[in-house]
Amino acid sequence: MELQGKAHKFGNDVNTDYIISGKYKFKTLDMQELAKHVMEDLDPNFYQKINRGDFIVAGTNFGCGSSREQAPLAIKHANIGAVLAKSFARIFYRNAINTGLPVVECNTDLIDSGDELHVDLAEGVIKNKTKGTEIPIKPLPQVMIKILNDGGLASHFKKYGGFNFDQEG
Amino acid sequence: MKTTTEERGINLGQTIIEKILSAHSNKHVQANEIVVADVDFIMGQDGTSPLAIRAFQEMGGSDVFDPNRVALVIDHSAPSPNEGVSALHKLMREFARAKGVRLYDIGEGVCHQLVPESGMVGPGSLVIGADSHTCTYGALNAFSTGVGSTDLAGGLISGKMWFKVPETIKFVCHGRLPAGVYAKDLILYLIGDVTADGATYMAAEYTGEAIAALSMEGRFTVANMAVEMGAKAGLMEADEKTFAWLARYTDRKFSPVVPDADAHYALVKEYDVSKLEPQVAKPHRVDNVCPVTDVVGTPVQQAVIGTCTNGRLEDLAVAAKILAGRKVHPDVRLIVAPASRRIYLEAIDLGVLQELIKAGAAVVTPGCGPCVGTHNGIPSDGENVISTANRNFKGRMGNSNANIYLASPATVAASALTGKITDPREYIKENI
Numbered sequence: 001m002e003l004q005g006k007a008h009k010f011g012n013d014v015n016t017d018y019i020i021s022g023k024y025k026f027k028t029l030d031m032q033e034l035a036k037h038v039m040e041d042l043d044p045n046f047y048q049k050i051n052r053g054d055f056i057v058a059g060t061n062f063g064c065g066s067s068r069e070q071a072p073l074a075i076k077h078a079n080i081g082a083v084l085a086k087s088f089a090r091i092f093y094r095n096a097i098n099t100g101l102p103v104v105e106c107n108t109d110l111i112d113s114g115d116e117l118h119v120d121l122a123e124g125v126i127k128n129k130t131k132g133t134e135i136p137i138k139p140l141p142q143v144m145i146k147i148l149n150d151g152g153l154a155s156h157f158k159k160y161g162g163f164n165f166d167q168e169g
Numbered sequence: 170m171k172t173t174t175e176e177r178g179i180n181l182g183q184t185i186i187e188k189i190l191s192a193h194s195n196k197h198v199q200a201n202e203i204v205v206a207d208v209d210f211i212m213g214q215d216g217t218s219p220l221a222i223r224a225f226q227e228m229g230g231s232d233v234f235d236p237n238r239v240a241l242v243i244d245h246s247a248p249s250p251n252e253g254v255s256a257l258h259k260l261m262r263e264f265a266r267a268k269g270v271r272l273y274d275i276g277e278g279v280c281h282q283l284v285p286e287s288g289m290v291g292p293g294s295l296v297i298g299a300d301s302h303t304c305t306y307g308a309l310n311a312f313s314t315g316v317g318s319t320d321l322a323g324g325l326i327s328g329k330m331w332f333k334v335p336e337t338i339k340f341v342c343h344g345r346l347p348a349g350v351y352a353k354d355l356i357l358y359l360i361g362d363v364t365a366d367g368a369t370y371m372a373a374e375y376t377g378e379a380i381a382a383l384s385m386e387g388r389f390t391v392a393n394m395a396v397e398m399g400a401k402a403g404l405m406e407a408d409e410k411t412f413a414w415l416a417r418y419t420d421r422k423f424s425p426v427v428p429d430a431d432a433h434y435a436l437v438k439e440y441d442v443s444k445l446e447p448q449v450a451k452p453h454r455v456d457n458v459c460p461v462t463d464v465v466g467t468p469v470q471q472a473v474i475g476t477c478t479n480g481r482l483e484d485l486a487v488a489a490k491i492l493a494g495r496k497v498h499p500d501v502r503l504i505v506a507p508a509s510r511r512i513y514l515e516a517i518d519l520g521v522l523q524e525l526i527k528a529g530a531a532v533v534t535p536g537c538g539p540c541v542g543t544h545n546g547i548p549s550d551g552e553n554v555i556s557t558a559n560r561n562f563k564g565r566m567g568n569s570n571a572n573i574y575l576a577s578p579a580t581v582a583a584s585a586l587t588g589k590i591t592d593p594r595e596y597i598k599e600n601i
Contacts, residue, residue, distance in 0.1 A: 013454065022565070025216065060366055064399060067299055067316060162323075163205045163330075165203065165331065
């Protein structure tokens with residue numbers, strides 16, 4: 001999978017309340033509606049700034065806090081192509097893969113807001129076109145690659161009727 | 170797949186979580202292995218279940234794996250504050266009826282109190298819940314962890330879940346907590362020390378004299394906040410207190426899980442808590458922790474006692490002890506939410522709620538509302554709130570222009586009394 005877009009930089013410990021506030025997420029299953037409020041408490045105009053395929057770029061522990069799957073879904077429905085961070089909180093990380101939002105662990109110190117990025121998930125590399133640098137991607141666990149390749153956990157279940165990881169075979 | 174078992178040899182000792190995951194996947198596993206494990210119990214709440222029901226349908230689910238091992242809880246917005254929420258609650262009720270699973274409706278309490286009270290979870294259990302504070306049941310020597318809605322749907326269909334076996338950090342807490350210092354102060358202190366991502370992808374094991382001396386209520390408080398350091402679980406060993414607590418709710422027999430003497434820990438942290446002061450987490454991070462003495466005098470306009478962290482009988486009782494015969498400061502709204510209907514009734518029987526109400530508390534329906542900003546006490550711009558909850562993120566309580574301080578029920582009650590953050594040791598000379 002290859003992705004192209006502009007970086008929107010955030011700090012460390014971006015929690016799921018910042019990604020999508022509880023005051024919105026409890027009311028509806030309309031993710032398009034939730035998407036309008038993505039990252040609102042950190043940047044009230046963030047949704048307007050997104051061009052399709054842009055990246056959220058953050059520091060450590062992205063997605064900490066609640067287990068709300070509305071967080072990766074709101075990001076995905078806001079047309080963000082992927083989230084790049086130094087590290088992710090574990091529930092968010094699982095939820096992102098399960099719902100088909102690419103999450104990329106890498107050294108985001110090498111990226112500034114506004115940088116044009118080309119992310120090649122298969123090759124495991126990010127090209128920072130603005131800075132002319134390359135940043136390696138920490139590979140996903142095999143199980144997660146399998147789920148992503150199946151199109152998310154729901155599709156994986158539809159395909160196999162349950163969990164089917166043959167990495168041991 | 171390359172595993173640490175191969176690297177370290179198959180007969181090395183195991184941590185609590187390695188043992189529970191081994192028992193539920195029928196093989197001897199150690200940290201970093203991937204397992205598909207059997208799940209003993211599954212829980213969803215009203216913020217996460219509606220999406221899980223949608224994923225269940227997308228996956229082609231028909232029946233849940235075992236209706237007796239599933240609970241859906243309406244607690245995050247209970248009773249419903251608007252028609253959008255009402256529609257989602259209706260969806261949950263219809264799903265629960267169709268699948269024959271237990272639904273705890275409004276007023277019954279907070280999921281993390283109701284699941285332990287159900288008697289379905291105990292030492293050695295493996296539980297998933299679509300709520301990040303599912304780690305609470307680690308206090309019962311269970312491996313319980315939060316998952317998202319799609320994972321929950323997979324669990325509902327298959328009765329299984331995949332896990333990466335986590336490494337474990339051991340927290341050894343020596344000494345006894347001094348008067349006026351509680352389980353909440355202890356866990357805030359630990360989080361402040363290791364920070365919000367200090368245990369990411371890992372399990373916490375809490376042990377030592379201070380943990381053994383805690384009541385079960387206190388242990389739930391400590392286990393509850395494991396996720397605030399990024400942990401997948403926060404586990405304790407079972408003892409006589411655990412079994413006495415469980416015996417109130419079930420005749421079911423559980424097998425306690427003890428870590429091996431030669432278990433491998435990623436990190437062992439040792440603390441002497443005998444001189445610990447009351448702690449406060451300042452806005453807007455749970456790991457922004459300081460002794461209460463650093464923030465004494467900060468004005469507060471709202472005080473909240475409740476939530477899955479500190480809404481238990483012991484918490485309400487300590488607040489009542491401070492507030493009995495006194496009045497909450499006229500500039501402060503005190504909101505009290507018992508963690509369950511059972512606790513609500515016990516607190517009435519003991520006269521605890523009467524004391525709180527006479528002091529000026531507004532008692533709201535058992536549930537999560539004030540903590541998660543759905544209803545029941547959204548602060549105004551520029552206001553300071555002191556709360557017994559587990560999160561103080563900007564906007565968490567529904568207004569991003571308010572500030573949230575986290576503290577023990579004693580500190581919150583003392584602060585409600587004076588209208589400013591107050592050291593509870595002024596009111597508590599010996600622990601109750």
